[in-house]
Amino acid sequence: MAREVFVAFHRHVGRVQTTDVHWHRFGKVVGRVVLRDLEGSCIRSNIGRHQRGFFLDLVGLGFVQGRIGCSDEFVFTDDLLIVVHGGGKVVGWNVHRDLVHGQNGLDHRGALLHSRVLGFQEGEDSGLVVGVRARALVARRLVKFVVALRACWPGHLGHKSTEGAGTFCLLFLLSPPEHEATSSSPGSRLRFNPRPSPSACRQSLIPPRKPTAMAKRGGVRRMNSRSRDAPVPREADDGPAPVRWDRGQDHLERFTGLIGQELEDELATVEERWRHWSKSRLVEAGLTLYDLKARPRGRLFGDPILIFEARDGGRLPVHRFSHGDMVILSRTRPWGEKTVEGLVLDRGPTRVRVVVGERPKGVRDGVWRLDRGANRVAHDRMADALLRLHDAGADDGTPLRDLLLGQVHDPASSAASPPSIGGRPRRLRNDPSGTLNASQSEAVEAALNQRLTLIQGPPGTGKTHTAVHVLATMAAQGRGPILATAESNVAVDNLLEGLLDAGVNAVRIGQPVKVRASLREATLDARLEHHPLQEDLAALREEHATLKRGLSGLKGKERGMAHKDLSMQRREMQRLEQQMVDGLLDDAEVVCATTVGSGHRILGSRRFPIVLVDEATQASEPSSMVPIVRGCRHLVLVGDHRQLPPTVISDRAAEGGLGRSLFERLIDLGLSTHMLTTQYRMHPSIREFPGARFYDGRLEDGCDRSERPPPAGFLWPDWDRPVAFVPVDGEEELDAEGSSKANRDQAAATFSIVRDLLAAGDLEGHDVGVVTPYTAQVRMMTDLFDEGGGLDEGGRFHGLEVRSVDGYQGREKEVIVFCTVRSNPRGEIGFLADRRRLNVAITRARRGLVMVGHPQTLRRDGTWRAWLDWAEELGLMAWHVGRG
Structure with a gap:
């Protein structure tokens, strides 16, 4: 069966030359190889099959770093062979394996591990064969390698007379490493055992659950022919990840395994759907x-x-x-x-x-x-960030590494120490804009003067406003360059909008299609279009296209000269484009991107001593590391661990620790948070339960009841308290996928409530939000509103948003109608039992909150029972609205 091999080249590491990807002359086409850069753009594609396995031929000479794996059945190789082809003598060569074991004396660039001459291939394309024994660095799902190949010989290479360049081939064996040379002498032919079945390959690649004591210590030991010359990274351990990591290697192995599991499960789910x-x-x-x-x-x-x-x-x-x-x-x-x-x-x-x-x-x-x-891009960037965190020296990753891993004696004191950035710390004596309350001012001052600050922003307390103030103050003090990130594009856009309103020169990195339309002019792409050098670049492109069109009429030396001219023009265009990019980024006071987007290759090796991560509690730990490893010395994390955690598809990865954010782990490590305590969103009655249940009664109201009048169109049980629970009977049902749930009776009740609210004329469609925990219910209700009046422009429900709970975090509406879906005799409520999900659902509303559900089912959970008891005690049960 043909397999698809993905190779992700990291262009910021040296220069990667992929001038030619071709079929091997001895190979038979069985599939394709896809070369992808960090943005997932396809560069070339080809795969061949040789008697010794699968291989990829690259023409070029340089420093190459990549990852290799097969998407079909996830069969990955244990061994990496570098085959140097050449008609002449190889003057010199080096093969480097990046093991990320600084404690064992390997430098961060990857010291020479183990290489031996396995033999020479006989034939016209004879050359040196170098074998590197290497266990997959990212558990069994990813081979991480660094190859530095230096060879210089004149001669005939690939039917081209070349000097100072070479052809190297990466040969991926899909069998256990049972190959051996018939003789150790040069010139002997290599022999490989037949390739076993894919299932056998998978079994052979599964790391042991309990590694040896030597492996636990990270030591390199001599192994037999069936073992590895490198320490064996483990598959993600069962159970939650620890709070403190005494060994960086354990952290690396745990999280590279977890993100590998996450990608594997996501790919497996997608492919399963496509195929079956x-x-x-x-x-x-x-x-x-x-x-x-x-x-x-x-x-x-x-x-x-x-x-x-x-x-x-x-x-x-x-x-x-x-x-x-x-x-x-x-x-x-x-x-x-x-x-x-x-x-x-x-x-x-x-x-x-x-x-x-x-x-x-x-x-x-x-x-x-x-x-x-x-x-796959997010996975690749997170894996690279983890490697940089542990593999890099303090000046190339982050000086905060020891603190982040809990390898300091007193983490709280270490976090509170001044950042190691030039200039004296400055305190915020007075808020120049007069827009900060007491808790916000305290948080801003801490963020300015501590090297690591956690700001907790409960619903409606203005955490984004506070984050913007931190960034604007730092920019005004000339502390840049500053990298402002968040887990979602929406949150990054909110930061960008606030910075632009504050007069900060901020530029947005990322796909313009994912940026809010009103902010696209602030993207790097838009500013490049308006750059003064754009005319020069356009002229070069036109000249290049003209010369390229004229190639067909040229022969011999003229054609060769034309090719040289084309190469020179391409280099000049690349130089000019990079000059434009560098100029824009150098001039920016703040660069904005998603956490994963901050690994964009356009930033190259650019370093940011100051990093702010908004929505930090929604970002997994590896995701947060992507901006941090860009040389961060001063870190501000903004979030709320009482709201939704990171979104993780793989249950095993979530249980292993990927579902816990760096923000939350640092709290568990002993770091204190600077909590914003005044909320400006909710009617005091809506704030009452979540404030007491989730925030220890510390939330205060920045708005009074008169500013949040109950909306007309619904018979509120108590007009002084615009909160209601509407009991609805009717059983839940599974959707076509068998993985999500819906409830027709609750959907009908929700439809009626929204229809009456809008009919009263007090609200418009965009003022109302329908929230539900299940995607199947989202689809059912979207269909219902579409058929019952229309959600499009001109429709009865135009502007109405029907979303999952996860899709509403960070959002607010005048009225929220929360459809709980679950209704069964077993009292099972699934992930509704996550108290953070309830917290998010009931704190989106400004003027009114209506809950629709089956009370008998919900009461089986402690948090829901507490909310229902609170509602009954205050007389907020809307029995008069009627059962379904």
Whole structure:
């Protein structure tokens, strides 16, 4: 079976030359190899099969760092062979393996581990064969390698006369390392045992649950022919991750294993759906749209925009594609054929607009299919950040490493010490804008003067406002460069908007399609379009295109000279583009990006001594590390560990520690938080329960009851307390996927409540939010509102948002209607039992909160029982609204 091998090249490490990826002359085509840069852009694709396994030929010479793995059945190799082809003598070579064992004397660039001449291949392309024994660094799902190959010989290479360059081939064995040379002498032919079945490969690659004592210490020991020459990183251990990491290697192995599990489960889920679900089931689940016609329509900062519509011109089925989602474009199926990746720009009832990197050929011809895809970029950047955290010296990763891992005697005192950045600490004696309350001022002062600060922002307390004030103050003091990040694009946009309003020169990194339309002019792409050097670059591109068109009429030396001119022009264009980028980034006081986006290759090796992470409690620990390892010396984490944790797809990864944020672990380590205590969002009665239950009664009200009058259109049990619980009977049901739940009776009740609220004229559609914990219920209610009056412009419910609880964190509405869904005789409520989910759901509302549910089911949980008891005691049960 053909396998797909992904190689992610990290261009910021030296220079990677991928001038040619070709079929091996002895190989038989069985699949494809996809070379991806850090943004997931496909560079080249080819794969061949040789009698010795799968291999990839690259032409070039330089420093290459990458990751290798097979997506089909997740069969990965244990051994990496570097085959140097050449018609002449190899003058010198070095093979480096990055083991990340500083304590064992290996430097952060990867010291020479173990290499031996296995023999020479016989034949026309004879050359030196160097073998490196290496266990997969990221558990069994990823091979992490660093190869430094230096060879210099004249001669005939790849039918080209080249000097000072070479061809090297990476040979991936899909069998256990049972190969051996018939003789150790040069010139002997290599022999490899037959490749076993994929299942046997997987078993051979699974690390032991209980590593040896030597492995635990991280020592390198001599092994037999079936073992490894490198320490064996473990698969993620069972149980929660520790708070304090005495050994950095344990932290590295744990989290690289966890993110590997997360990616594996995500890919497995997507591929399982593609291969085994029927087309109708995929459509019903909202994961696929097919039988579409496409047409190009404009560009977004140079990237083509494609519009996909139903071939019959009608409405599209209810689907899950939304702004910023990654989608796979194919003709019939997203596997086994050439596909195109894109990002959803926006959607409507009859069309979906998608931004692609390059317009596919024949886009108007035939029909298209859209599928939701899995994103590998985040995994690659997190894995790289973990390596930099542990592999790098203090000047190349972060000087905060020991503190972050809990390897200091007194973490709280260490965090409170002044940051090691030039200049004296400055205290915020007076708020120049007069917009900070007492707790916000205290948090800002701490953030300015401590090298690590945790700011806890309960709902409605202005944590983003506080974060912007921290950034603006630091920028005004000239402390930059500053990197401002958050887990979601929405939160980054909020930071960016606040900074621009404060007059800060901030630039946004990332895909413009994922940025709020009103802020796109602040993106790096937009500023590059308006750069004064853009005309020079356009002239170069036109000259390059003209010369390229004229190649067909040239021969011999003239053609060779033209190729040289083209190469020079390409280098000049790259130099000019980099000059423009560097200038814009150098001038920016604050660079804004998502946590994962801060690993964008466009930032290169740029360092940011000051890093702020908003939504830090929604970011997994590896995700938070991506901006931190850019040389952070002064760190501010803003979040609320009483609200939703990081979103993790894999249950085993979540249980292993990926579901706990760095923010929360640091609290468990003993660091104190600076809590914002005045909320400005909720009616005091809405704040009453969450303030007492989740925040120890410390929340105060910054608004009074008169500023939050109860909305008309609903019979509130107590008009002085706009909170109500509407009891509804009716059993829950599973959706077509069998993984999400819905409740028709509760959906109908919710529809009636929203209809009456809007009919009273006190509210508009955008003032009301419908929240539910299950995606199946989101789809059911979206369909109900669409059919009952329309959610589109001009429709009865235009502006109404129906979202999951996770989709509403950080949001607010005048009225929230929370549909709980769960109703069963067993009293099972699933992840509704997460008290953080309840906290988020009931703190989104400003003027009114309506809960819809089955009280008997919900009472089986302690937190829900407490809320229902509180509502009954205050007479807030809306029995008069009626049962379903």
